[in-house]
Amino acid sequence: MAGRLLTLLTCLLVGLLLAACGQSEADQRQAFIAFLQTEVLPKPGARVPQPNAEKLTSFGDYAGHYAVITRFHERMNASVANPMQDAMSKGMPRSIEEVATRKADIAAVRAGFVKMRDALDRSVATADAERDALKQPADLASVYAATYDKLVAQPVATFREIFPPTDDAFGAVLELAELIDANRPAIRFNGAQMEINNIALRTKMQTAMTAMTSKQRAMIEAQQKLRRMVYGG
Template sequence: MVWLRACVTGVAMVSMLLLTACVNKEPQERVAFVQLLQARMSSAALTPIGKLSKPEKEAIGDYADAYEVITEFQDSLAQAALPLREVLSVETIRSVGEIVERKAGFEAARKTLADSAAKVQDARAKADKARGSLTLPPDLAPVYDGVYDEAVTAPAAELMEAASKMDAVARDALGVADFVAAHAADIQFVDGQTRVATPTLQQELNLRLQGLNAQSDGLEQARATLQQAVGGAPAAP
């Protein structure tokens, strides 16, 4: 019985030694996470930031949750941006006749733009809430916040701005379509050409078209933003 008790005691002591020998991997995981974030920050293609590989996920341990706050937002951003590529095709205009023909398309475009903008706002709010709940070490927080600003804050603002520019195009195009409809007797389309009955009416139409043309640079900027938001896939020409 004494011998048995000694064996049991020995097993307990071995267990204690094994528990004591457990290594705290957090410092190494934190260093790996900082290095990963710095590598992503210096990348020429920060948006999208990219998924973690299996070795990367293992290397950063529990910090993978903080990384996924960013990638989950970017997945949502890409989904919100995707329908806007169809809006770009609608907003690529070559004539007054096309504007009139696409009136319903411009109305639908404004609804799509509003829906996508709302989704971006929701995704940004969700990401900001998740970021606020993270408790990061002092040496990690500034690095993480830098990447967060580049991969979440800035892309959200850029897509919202792109949607606003595209909405302005759709709004002004609808203004042209309504103007033409209001003067249907004096504005006609013959062999692809627009014929206006009076110089005064022509001047009023030209002013509206000039305002629409002035937004072409903004539309191209929006196209570039959408290409980046959906991962570089080509947008509608």
């Protein structure tokens, strides 16, 4: 009886040890590589899949490597993507009358883009530092580098492309607002239209409006490029 109990305890102990050692570092690394190669890299756009708890466990310590990327996206969404979407939907005037009446608001929105750009720089600097501190075997390093490029470097580069045309577009709106302010007595608003009798001023106003429209178009094209990068297509 005692011998049988000892054998049973030995088997249980061996089973526990095998379970504890069931996933080697190589197994964890291969599970992480497989996830990146099948569920991240082939997918269109720059979306960040969220593995379930079981899958994260299978990555072992490499789950922390993926967390570098997910934390970056959390920071970027909170300080850049969401504020930018809100600014675009509320900031750009929808009529000439709004250009004339919302100059301070438009200037504040334009200043907010500077803060977003600074926040993006800080976010990617943090992610780059965390990535540089990772220790990765060669087989994982190449796959991770491609993933980091897809989910961090490319979104950052595309966001950075948006800031100049966006600043130009809002700057053109403010230039038009300044022109309107400087010539208030000579301008009469009739609904969505402006009535200007002075031919020289009318020409100036038309030139400013044409410049604003052109720069808004460039901003919209940059936004469309960002959407294609994020969602694919």
